[in-house]
Amino acid sequence: MARPDSPRARLIAALDTAEADRAAALAAALAPECGLLKLGLEFFAAQGPAGVARLAAAGGGRAAPVFLDLKLHDIPNTVAGAVRAVLPLRPAMLTVHAAGGAAMVAAAREAAERAGVLRPAILAVTVLTSLDAAALAATGVAGGPVQQVLRLARLALEAGADGVVCSPQEVARLRDALGAAPLLVVPGVRPPGAARGDQARVATPEEAVRAGADWIVVGRPITGAADPAAAARAIAEALPA
């Protein structure tokens, strides 16, 4: 997948809603302001593949590409089947959990290859940005988020992932360790003064991009604004060129 060529293209707007009409209104407002629209578990659980297809078709082909953030995590055979099942939706990006293991990530990549050159980029989620060091330790992982993100990123990239999802606090370390090739997609991003909500490992949009993020993912600071399009535009305009 081609890397973004402008600050606007770096912005991924997360449309976290269960309501089709609300998602359609947000998509129409935000498509001109960002590079991709992200649909996640909330929308998919409520509206299913047909809802994704309807949203992608809305706007007469002018809708932004779709990032399907399903965070697949199951045995390799099941994940491969799920990837094949969503290929007709033509997502530009699709997530799996790196913690599912190398064979699972490889199965996702192999299944995605069926779509040919327009296959979705397979992104491996490392450590959820809602986990701080203590919450991660409570899951039995020793060593802290940076070490675990690096470990899972290496595993996933060696297994065939095109990139990883990490917090802004690990981006610079990943770029140093892994070089320019992996796509780095970064949620846990908050404009100065915005509520962090349930996000634990955060930084500003500018900090995330300066650290090496290819794309930043922003949800509530945009969708909760009185004017979501203006909020998205302000975030993109504050990004380094």
Ligand SMILES: O=c1ccn([C@@H]2O[C@H](COP(=O)(O)O)[C@@H](O)[C@H]2O)c(=O)[nH]1
């Ligand atoms: O580690 C992760 C992986 C994915 N996400 C997703 O990004 C957005 C963030 O939304 P905000 O409202 O800006 O917090 C959301 O859709 C998550 O599912 C993440 O936050 N962290």
